[in-house]
Amino acid sequence: MRENERLSPPQPGELQVCFATDGGYADKVEIAAYSLLKHATCPVRLVIIGTDDVATSFGRLERAVETFPNARLDFVFPQFLRDAAPTHHHRNLPIAAFGRMLIPHLLSGRVLYLDGDT
Numbered sequence: 676m677r678e679n680e681r682l683s684p685p686q687p688g689e690l691q692v693c694f695a696t697d698g699g700y701a702d703k704v705e706i707a708a709y710s711l712l713k714h715a716t717c718p719v720r721l722v723i724i725g726t727d728d729v730a731t732s733f734g735r736l737e738r739a740v741e742t743f744p745n746a747r748l749d750f751v752f753p754q755f756l757r758d759a760a761p762t763h764h765h766r767n768l769p770i771a772a773f774g775r776m777l778i779p780h781l782l783s784g785r786v787l788y789l790d791g792d793t
Contacts, residue, residue, distance in 0.1 A: 681780070681781055681782065681783055682722065682749055682751065682781060682782055682783070684783045684784045685720050685784050685785075686718060686720070688717055688718060689717065689718040689719065689720050690715065690717050690718065690719045690720070690787065691720045691722065691782065691784060691785060691786050691787065692708075692711060692719060692720070692721055692722070692786075692787045692788075692789060693721075693722040693723075693724060693778055693782060693786050693787070693788050693789070694707070694708070694721070694722070694723050694724070694788075694789055694790070694791055695723075695724040695725065695771045695772075695773075695774030695775045695777075695778070695788070696723065696724075696725050696771050696774070696791045697725050697769075697770055697771060698725070698731070698732035700771070700791035700792065701732035701733055701736075701791075703791040703792045704723065704733070704736070704791035705733065705735050705736045705739070707789055707791060707792075708721050708736055708739075708740075709736070709739050711789075712739070712740065712743045712746050715743075715745070715746070717745070718745040718746065719743070719745065719746045719747075720746075720747050720748075720749065721736075721740065721746065721747070721748045721749070722748075722749045722750075722751060722781075722782060722786075723748070723749070723750050723751070724751045724752075724753070724774040724775075724777060724778065724781065725750070725751075725752065725770070725771070725774060733748075733750075736748065751781055753774070753777055753781065775788065
């Protein structure tokens with residue numbers, strides 16, 4: 676996905692939940708996301724914003740989402756985060772902090788943001 680590209684809007688009645696992270700927090704995000712899916716009473720769209728290493732770190736979450744018929748999972752890899760990823764920081768801020776700031780530019784509609792260690 677390009678940095679300026681937006682994801683499609685959520686489906687009507689769908690709860691859109693976003694995490695901004697790197698691969699180091701994958702296990703924590705997986706636990707939080709699984710708990711959310713297990714207790715959700717409506718369809719859920721999970722969005723993970725991060726660097727390229729995120730896609731390879733979330734295999735368990737991808738398999739878990741497949742077991743919930745009313746859930747879907749999207750990964751977003753903005754170019755800005757990919758460029759800064761080797762250091763995992765940009766101007767003393769963690770990459771995940773920049774991911775959070777990009778949410779309004781990448782997602783439309785209402786978004787519930789959760790930290791991976793929530």
